[in-house]
Amino acid sequence: MRALYWNGVNDLRVGTVKDPEIVNPRDAILRVKLSTTCGSDLHFIDGYIPTMKAGDVIGHEFMGEVVEVGPAVRRVKKGDRVVVPSFIACGECWYCQEKLFSLCDCTHPKPELQEPLLGYPTAGIYGYLDTRDDVRGRKVGVVGFCMGGGMALATAGTYPERFEAAASFHGGNLANDAPTSPHLFAPKLKAEVYIGVAENDVSYPPAMAERLQRSLTEANVRYTTQTYPAAHGWMMPDFPVYDHAAAERGWGEMLALFGRTLHGGE
Known part of the structure; x- marks a missing residue:
């Protein structure tokens, strides 16, 4: 697929990257139709985030069409058009139950990177x-x-x-x-x-x-x-x-x- 990716400090490129795959049963894959930038994208661009590596795809606020879902997904299906906010929430942990979705305990793929903040x-x-x-x-x-x-x-x-x-x-x-x-x-x-x-x-x-x-x-x-x-x-x-x-x-x-x-x- 084609994507905007980080190639280094102040070096963004559009190129062909590996297609996404369903990794978690709750995952969904979207065909992005429209995306926008966020202030936090500046932290990616200028190297403030130390874990960035060449090839990382950026753009975390977007809308598009669902093309594939994992076996545990119930609320959306292939063909649905959705808007994706800047954070991902499981909907089940204590924080999500309290509607504090940006603090979700379950959906960060590398929670050890958040531990210094928590x-x-x-x-x-x-x-x-x-x-x-x-x-x-x-x-x-x-x-x-x-x-x-x-x-x-x-x-x-x-x-x-x-x-x-x-x-x-x-x-x-x-x-x-x-x-x-x-x-x-x-x-x-x-x-x-x-x-x-x-x-x-x-x-x-x-x-x-x-x-x-x-x-x-x-x-x-x-x-x-x-x-x-x-x-x-x-x-x-x-x-x-x-x-x-x-x-x-x-x-x-x-x-x-x-x-x-x-x-x-x-």
Whole structure:
């Protein structure tokens, strides 16, 4: 088939590539009729994604006609015309049941590549840092924004021997009923924690805040939580709700946290 593929940094080409095959019983193959670019495609083009290799086909938002389906596919059939979003969801895991489709647990073909973002094995990153002559010591800090706030806490809890500090700004869903909820990492945390909260944040209601703080307190975690007079997303300069004064305050709190916990680099 013909496809747009990555041949190297800033080198895209259209050429003949291997036809796709059904690998998983839930797979479907489409004949693409129309595709478009996404901002994340820029990360492929400029080499930001380190796992890209020459020949990788790009274009993850498209529409077309179903030409083949796996034996476990029930909702679409050959000949159907469909629109495909940027993420794939199984429809069955906890996240999909909660309609958080972009967090699907089951459909990433190489989940180990996501683990550094989700608070699981990140030894490769540390191995790289440990080879750098310009990086002093082994202790590190982590900061997350929005959904990344929970990832920051989970990462610090997964590798407590490496993390001295963890910060979350306008983080959401920090204490929930999922078995991987960020608040469940509290007993493993050795890091000092800072939680910057947006006022009236529906993704972090008072009951959830109380649940997280109770977990941190019971685990004897050193933590500070502060509510900012700003909307969810206030730290992001490219967000409409960006609040410069509140963001400067947030950066100051984060740098102070890192300053008092990471100096010495032991």
